[in-house]
Amino acid sequence: MKDIDFMARAIELAKKGQLKTQPNPMVGCVIVKNNKIVGEGWHQEYGKDHAEINAIKNCKKRFGLKKALKIIAGSDFYVNLEPCSIEKNTPPCSNALIDYKIKRLFCGTLDPNPKINGRGIRLLKKAGIKTKVGLLKNECKQLNKIFFTNQKKLRPYIILKSAQSIDGKIALKNGDSNWISNPESRKDSHHIRSKVRGILIGKKTAEKDNPSLTVRLTNKELGIGKNEIIKQPTKIIIGNLKKSKNNNKLFANNANVIIGSRLSAKQVENLEYIEYKGRDFLEKFLKDLLSRNISSILVEGGQKTLNTFIASNLFDELVIYTAPIFLGDGSISTLSLKPPNSIKKSTRLKKVKIERFKNDIKTTYYNTNI
Amino acid sequence: MKDIDFMARAIELAKKGQLKTQPNPMVGCVIVKNNKIVGEGWHQEYGKDHAEINAIKNCKKRFGLKKALKIIAGSDFYVNLEPCSIEKNTPPCSNALIDYKIKRLFCGTLDPNPKINGRGIRLLKKAGIKTKVGLLKNECKQLNKIFFTNQKKLRPYIILKSAQSIDGKIALKNGDSNWISNPESRKDSHHIRSKVRGILIGKKTAEKDNPSLTVRLTNKELGIGKNEIIKQPTKIIIGNLKKSKNNNKLFANNANVIIGSRLSAKQVENLEYIEYKGRDFLEKFLKDLLSRNISSILVEGGQKTLNTFIASNLFDELVIYTAPIFLGDGSISTLSLKPPNSIKKSTRLKKVKIERFKNDIKTTYYNTNI
Numbered sequence: 001m002k003d004i005d006f007m008a009r010a011i012e013l014a015k016k017g018q019l020k021t022q023p024n025p026m027v028g029c030v031i032v033k034n035n036k037i038v039g040e041g042w043h044q045e046y047g048k049d050h051a052e053i054n055a056i057k058n059c060k061k062r063f064g065l066k067k068a069l070k071i072i073a074g075s076d077f078y079v080n081l082e083p084c085s086i087e088k089n090t091p092p093c094s095n096a097l098i099d100y101k102i103k104r105l106f107c108g109t110l111d112p113n114p115k116i117n118g119r120g121i122r123l124l125k126k127a128g129i130k131t132k133v134g135l136l137k138n139e140c141k142q143l144n145k146i147f148f149t150n151q152k153k154l155r156p157y158i159i160l161k162s163a164q165s166i167d168g169k170i171a172l173k174n175g176d177s178n179w180i181s182n183p184e185s186r187k188d189s190h191h192i193r194s195k196v197r198g199i200l201i202g203k204k205t206a207e208k209d210n211p212s213l214t215v216r217l218t219n220k221e222l223g224i225g226k227n228e229i230i231k232q233p234t235k236i237i238i239g240n241l242k243k244s245k246n247n248n249k250l251f252a253n254n255a256n257v258i259i260g261s262r263l264s265a266k267q268v269e270n271l272e273y274i275e276y277k278g279r280d281f282l283e284k285f286l287k288d289l290l291s292r293n294i295s296s297i298l299v300e301g302g303q304k305t306l307n308t309f310i311a312s313n314l315f316d317e318l319v320i321y322t323a324p325i326f327l328g329d330g331s332i333s334t335l336s337l338k339p340p341n342s343i344k345k346s347t348r349l350k351k352v353k354i355e356r357f358k359n360d361i362k363t364t365y366y367n368t369n370i
Numbered sequence: 371m372k373d374i375d376f377m378a379r380a381i382e383l384a385k386k387g388q389l390k391t392q393p394n395p396m397v398g399c400v401i402v403k404n405n406k407i408v409g410e411g412w413h414q415e416y417g418k419d420h421a422e423i424n425a426i427k428n429c430k431k432r433f434g435l436k437k438a439l440k441i442i443a444g445s446d447f448y449v450n451l452e453p454c455s456i457e458k459n460t461p462p463c464s465n466a467l468i469d470y471k472i473k474r475l476f477c478g479t480l481d482p483n484p485k486i487n488g489r490g491i492r493l494l495k496k497a498g499i500k501t502k503v504g505l506l507k508n509e510c511k512q513l514n515k516i517f518f519t520n521q522k523k524l525r526p527y528i529i530l531k532s533a534q535s536i537d538g539k540i541a542l543k544n545g546d547s548n549w550i551s552n553p554e555s556r557k558d559s560h561h562i563r564s565k566v567r568g569i570l571i572g573k574k575t576a577e578k579d580n581p582s583l584t585v586r587l588t589n590k591e592l593g594i595g596k597n598e599i600i601k602q603p604t605k606i607i608i609g610n611l612k613k614s615k616n617n618n619k620l621f622a623n624n625a626n627v628i629i630g631s632r633l634s635a636k637q638v639e640n641l642e643y644i645e646y647k648g649r650d651f652l653e654k655f656l657k658d659l660l661s662r663n664i665s666s667i668l669v670e671g672g673q674k675t676l677n678t679f680i681a682s683n684l685f686d687e688l689v690i691y692t693a694p695i696f697l698g699d700g701s702i703s704t705l706s707l708k709p710p711n712s713i714k715k716s717t718r719l720k721k722v723k724i725e726r727f728k729n730d731i732k733t734t735y736y737n738t739n740i
Contacts, residue, residue, distance in 0.1 A: 166690070166719075166735065167705035168538035176713050310696070320536070324719035324735055326680070328709030335537035339698030343546050349536075349694035352729045359722045363731060365536065365694055 003106060006030045006037070006078040007135045011108075011143055013042040013051070014080050019224075019231070020045045022197055023295035025147035029055040030078040031071075038062065038071050052083055052093040056100065073101040080108040080140040082133070085120040094120040098127040105131045108140025112151035112370070141370055146296045148370040149316055155286040157296040159196065159317040160306050161189060164334040169327035170303060175208060181321040184357035190217050192319065196233050198289060198297040202305035203239025203261075212249045213300070234258055234294055238285070238305060243271075258292070260285040282312060307336050318349075318365040321357070373476060376400045376407070376448040377505045381478075381513055383412040383421070384450050389594075389601070390415045392567055393665035395517035399425040400448040401441075401472075408432065408441050422453055422463040426470065443471040450478040450510040452503070455490040464490040468497040475501045478510025482521035482740070511740055516666045518740040519686055525656040527666040529566065529687040530676050531559060534704045539697035540673060545578060551691040554727035560587050562689065566603050568659060568667040572675035573609025573631070582619045583670070604628055604664055608655070608675060613641075628662070630655040652682060677706050688719075688735040691727070 013028030021027075021043050029051035031039035039062065041054025049057070055077070060068040077083075083093040083105070097105065105124055110117050110133060121131050141148055146157040163181040164170050171177035179186065193199060194215045201211070213235045219226055235250055240261040243251060250257060256270045265275040274288055289297065299309055309315050320334070340346035351366035383398030391397075391413050399421035401409035409432065411424025419427070425447070430438040447453075453463035453475070467475065475494055480487050480503060491501050511518055516527040533551035534540050541547035549556065563569060564585045571581070583605045589596055605620050610631040613621060620627060626640045635645040644658055659667065669679055679685050690704070710716035721736035 166688075167703070167707060172709055172713065178713060180713060318536075322733075324722055325713070325716045326705065326707050326710070327713070327716065328707040331709050333537070335696065337537060337696050337698040339542055339701050340696070343542065343548060343550060343695070343697070346695045346697070348729065350729070352694055352726070352731065354724055354726060354731055356722070356724060359718065359720070361722065361724055361731075361733060363692075 001035060003078070003132075003135055006032055006076075007080065007106060007108060008139075009037070009040070010051075010078045010080050011136065011139055013040055014143060017043050017045065019195060019222075022046065022146065023150060023290075023293045025081055025144040027051040027079060027081050031055050031059055031075050032078065033071050033075040038075065039068075047089050050084065050090055050093050051079060052077065052096060053090070056096070069100070074103045076104040076106065077102055078106045078135070080136075080143060082107050082109065082111045082116075082118070083120045083124070084111070085116055085123055092120075094123040097124060097129065102129060105129055106135050107131070107133050108136050109133070112148045114151075145316070145368060145370060149368065150290055150295050152370055154290065155283070155314070156198065156290050156294055157196075158286075158299060158309065158315045159192060159297070159319060160299045160309055160315045161192065161319045161321075162301065162306060162334045163189075163321040163323065165323055165325045165327040165331075167326050167328065167331075168334050169331035170301070170334045171332045172327060173330045173332070180323045180325070180327075182323065182358055182360050185321045185323070185360040185362065187217070187221075188355075188357055188362065189319075189321070190215055191221075192298055193233060194222055194230070196296040196298045198234040198236045198258075198294040200236040200238065200297050200299045200305070202302050203237055203241045205300075205302040205305070206237050206239075206241050206247045206250060207244075208302075210247050210249050211300075212252065214255075232256070233298070234292075236260070236289065236294070236297065238282075258289070258294075260288070282308065282314060286314065303332055303334065303336060306334070310335070311337055313367070316366065316368045318367065320363045320365075322361045322363065324359045371405060373448070373502075373505055376402055376446075377450065377476060377478060378509075379407070379410070380421075380448045380450050381506065381509055383410055384513060387413050387415065389565060392416065392516065393520060393660075393663045395451055395514040397421040397449060397451050401425050401429055401445050402448065403441050403445040408445065409438075417459050420454065420460055420463050421449060422447065422466060423460065426466070439470070444473045446474040446476065447472050448476045448505070450506075450513060452477050452479065452481045452486075452488070453490045453494070454481070455486055455493050462490075464493040467494060467499065472499060475499055476505050477501070477503050478506050479503070482518045484521075515686070515738060515740060519738065520660055520665050522740055524660065525653070525684070526568065526660050526664050527566075528656075528669060528679065528685045529562060529667070529689060530669045530679055530685045531562065531689045531691075532671065532676060532704045533559075533691040533693065535693060535695045535697040535701075537696050537698065537701075538704050539701035540671070540704045541702045542697060543700045543702070550693045550695070550697075552693065552728055552730050555691045555693070555730040555732065557587070557591075558725075558727055558732065559689075559691070560585055561591075562668055563603060564592055564600070566666040566668045568604040568606045568628075568664040570606040570608065570667050570669045570675070572672050573607055573611045575670075575672040575675070576607050576609075576611050576617045576620060577614075578672075580617050580619050581670075582622065584625075602626070603668070604662075606630070606659065606664070606667065628659070628664075630658070652678065652684060656684065673702055673704065673706060676704070680705070681707055683737070686736065686738045688737065690733045690735075692731045692733065694729045 010028040014026040028042040039059030234256040349365040353364040355362040380398040384396040409425040409429030604626040719735040723734040725732040
C-alpha cells in the first residue's frame with residue numbers, strides 16, 4: 001500500500017463520525033508500521049476522544065499494552081487534519097504523538113483556524129518527528145467543508161434549498177405550493193435536514209405554513225442504530241415572530257428555537273431571542289449562530305429570505321429541486337435578484353452536481369471557496 | 371439466439387439510416403433460417419430500397435442468386451415496422467415477401483398510418499405466411515418517434531429549445547444573450563439541428579439576431595463521410611418577414627426558407643411564402659410543413675414563439691440548457707405561461723432526460739404520446 005491509500009483509509013474512517021462531530025471536524029487516523037496498518041480510529045462524537053487517541057487505543061486492543069507501545073514507537077500516523085495543539089475537551093493530540101515517539105506524521109491539511117494553523121506541525125517537528133502536509137488535500141478539505149467554512153468565514157456552512165416548477169416558480173399566486181416536488185425529493189430534503197445543525201426560515205413563512213421543521217425519517221433511513229435518538233436541528237427564524245397558534249408546530253416537543261429580530265433578547269427554556277439593531281444584521285446573526293455551535297444551516301425559504309442570502313453572497317450550496325410542471329405567470333418566482341450589467345461579466349458558479357428523484361431533478365450549485 | 375435478439379439486431383440496422391430516411395421511417399430487416407442470420411438490410415435513404423429488399427439483396431450476395439432463393443423460401447423475416455403494402459417510390463415489400471415464399475414474419479409495430487395500418491400483415495396472412503406483431507414494440511416505436519408523430523398527429527415532430535440562467539432567463543433586458551450557455555452546450559444544440567428537417571423562429575428573433583440557423587459541425591463530428599454534403603435544415607420563419615440587411619444571413623448560400631404569415635403566397639427560388647388568414651394558423655402551418663416533407667422541426671425562439679407552442683401543447687420535446695449564472699429581475703424569462711388552477715391539477719410531464727455539458731445542465735422533457 002502507498003501513502004495515499006493509507007490517507008484514503010483515514011478519510012473513510014473519518015466519515016463514520018458524520019452527523020455526530022459538528023461543530024468539530026470529522027477526523028480519521030491510521031497507524032502504520034512496516035507498511036501494515038496496526039491501529040485505526042476516528043473522532044466519533046463531539047466532546048469525545050480524537051481520532052489519534054482512538055487509533056492508539058485500537059492498537060493497544062489489537063496487540064496488548066506492552067507490545068503496542070513498542071509498535072507505536074517509530075510508526076507512521078496518517079490523519080486527514082493537523083493534530084490539535086490546544087487543550088479543549090481533551091488533551092492535545094500532538095503531545096500524545098510526541099510522547100508515543102512516533103516516526104512520521106502524514107496529514108491532509110493544516111487546521112484552518114488561523115490561530116492554530118501549523119502549530120501542531122511545528123510542535124511535532126521540534127520534537128524530531130518528520131511531517132508531510134497535503135496528502136489528498138482536496139479530498140480532506142471536501143470532507144470537512146463545514147468545519148473549514150466555519151473557521152475561515154466565521155459563519156455556519158449555508159445550504160439554500162428550494163423546490164420549483166420548470167418555469168422557476170415556488171408557489172401559485174394564492175400561496176399554494178403543496179406539493180411541487182415528488183415524495184422522493186421531499187424525502188431527500190429530509191436527509192439534508194438531518195445533516196445540518198439548524199434550519200432557517202423567514203417569519204412570514206413560519207406564520208403562513210406553520211412548519212414543523214423536523215427531520216422526519218426513520219432511524220434505518222438515517223443509517224443509525226434502532227435506539228439512537230434523532231438529533232433535531234435547531235429551528236431558526238428571522239423576524240419578530242411571536243408564539244401563536246399560527247406557528248405552534250415550531251415550538252412543539254420543547255424544540256430548540258432561535259429567533260433573530262428587533263425583539264429584546266431573552267431566553268425562555270429552549271427558546272432564545274437574539275436582538276439586533278441596525279445594519280449587518282445577517283452577518284451578525286450568522287456569527288452568533290456559529291458561537292452557539294450551529295455550524296451548518298439549511299435555509300428553506302421563503303423567497304425573500306433565500307434571495308437575501310444569494311444577494312449577500314452568503315451561501316455555500318444552492319439546492320434546487322425542479323419538478324416537471326409549469327406554474328405560469330403571476331406565480332411566485334424562486335429567485336428575484338438584481339440583474340448583472342452584462343452576461344459576459346456575470347459570475348458563473350464553478351461546480352454543479354445533478355441528481356434525479358424519478359422525474360424531479362435536484363441541482364446543487366456550489367459556491368464554496370475553502 | 372432468440373426472437374428478441376433478431377429484432378434487436380433489426381433495430382440496430384435500422385439506426386444506420388438515421389438522418390437520411392426522413393420523412394420515411396428507419397427500418398431494419400434480418401432474415402433468419404435455422405436460427406442463423408442469412409441476410410441483413412436497412413432502409414438507407416429516402417426514395418431508395420426498403421429494408422426487406424436490401425436484406426434479400428444481401429442474402430443473394432452472400433450465397434449467390436440460386437442458393438439464396440432456396441434459403442429465403444421458408445425463412446423468417448424480422449422487421450421493426452410492418453412491411454409496406456402500397457407502391458410509392460418502390461414496389462410494396464409485402465408482395466416481395468409473398469413472392470419469395472417466406473415462412474414467418476416478425477414485426478415490431480404496425481404502420482401508424484391509419485389508412486394502411488395492418489394492411490401489409492393481412493396481405494401476408496392471406497398468402498399463408500405466419501405473422502407476429504409487437505416484438506420489442508416500445509423500442510420500435512421509440513426508434514421512429516418522428517415517423518409515428520407525423521402519422522398520428524399529422525404534424526412534424528416538434529422540439530423546443532432554450533438556453534437559460536438558473537433563474538430561468540434567456541436574455542438581459544437590453545437583449546444581451548451572448549452567451550448564456552457554454553461552447554459544449556452550443557455544440558450539442560448543433561447536433562440537435564443536424565437531426566431535424568427544419569429550424570423555426572419568430573420574425574422578431576430573425577430581425578434582432580440575424581441568425582444563420584445552419585448546422586455548424588464538421589463531417590467527423592456528425593459521424594458522416596468526408597465528402598458527404600451536410601444536409602442543412604430548412605429555415606422556417608413565423609411572421610411577415612421581408613428580406614433585408616437585418617436578416618440576410620438567413621438567405622445566404624441560396625438556403626431553403628419558408629415564411630408563414632399574412633403575406634401573399636409565392637415562391638422565389640428556394641424562398642417560399644405561405645399565406646394564412648384567420649385562426650388555427652399554427653396547426654395549419656405545421657400541417658403544411660409536413661406536406662413539404664419537413665417531418666421534424668426545432669423551435670429555437672424567441673420567447674413568444676416558444677410559449678405559443680407550449681401553450682398550444684404543440685411539442686414533443688422541451689430542451690432546456692441551464693447555465694450556472696443568475697440574470698436577475700427585469701431580464702427576459704424563458705417561459706411565460708398561464709398558471710394552472712391548482713398544483714394538484716397541473717400536468718406533470720412524464721419523462722425527463724438529464725445530460726450535462728461541463729457545468730451546464732441539459733434537461734429534455736418529453737411530451738410525446740405515440
